[in-house]
Amino acid sequence: MVIAETTDIEVVGEAGTGAEAVRLAAELCPDVVVMDIRMPGTDGIEATRLVTAAGGPTRVVVLTTFDEDEHVYAALHAGASGFLVKDMALDDILGAVRVVAAGDALIAPSVTRRLIGAFAAGRPPGSWGGSRDGRLPGALPGRPAGPGARNEAVRRLAAITDREREILTLVGRGLSNTEIAAELVLSIATVKTYMTRLLAKLDARDRVQLVILAYEAGLVSVPG
Helix, strand or coil: CCCCCCCCCCCCCCCCCHHHHHHHHHCCCCCEEEEECCCCCCCCHHHHHHHHCCCCCCEEEEECCCCCCHHHEEEEHCCCCCCCCCCCCCCHHHHHHHHHHHCCCCCHHHHHHHHHHHHHHHHHHCCCCCCCCCCCCCCCCCCCCCCCHHHHHHHHHCCHHHHHHHHHHHHHCCHHHHHHHHHCCHHHHHHHHHHHHHHCCCCCCCCCHHHHHHHHCCCCCCCC
């Protein structure tokens, strides 16, 4: 209802089950699917994996009341471009849909803090449980999990410049392009250029994967 009342976003379909969501996504090719996790039959995690695996332009934002670790990591590694919790402000949720539609990715601040907290507690990526397709949520698709993830991430970062590393660190802290531009006194266009280079050099699908890679490489500093 909230989305339908906006002037710049059109609701083209609604689904009551994961299987129906997959079918409608293939039929309607929406820019964004706002996906719940707990649904009858095919759950939101599996539905997200099926939608993104189809290779179409549709991007998925997971919106749920359940932000347990297993759901967060499974959703992101199923290919979701965002993970939001329903206690966020409505304007923030709508803003997230717009961000993802524009080709970026977004994780709720509370989820970002939990990711950082996991590293602060000494929980390596490989200890975060498994996703439905058998990958460990601590690893990017096609990357090793557990202790090998840190070495692999550090190896990949050898290909980027000091400035790109600085920007990747800020991405890992959850800063937006606008906030990064302000932090480093750069234009937003320049930050976007750096982001494009990082995605290409690090073979990352989107901002979410850059965030995970920043954690795996140990770039994110944890207060206290």
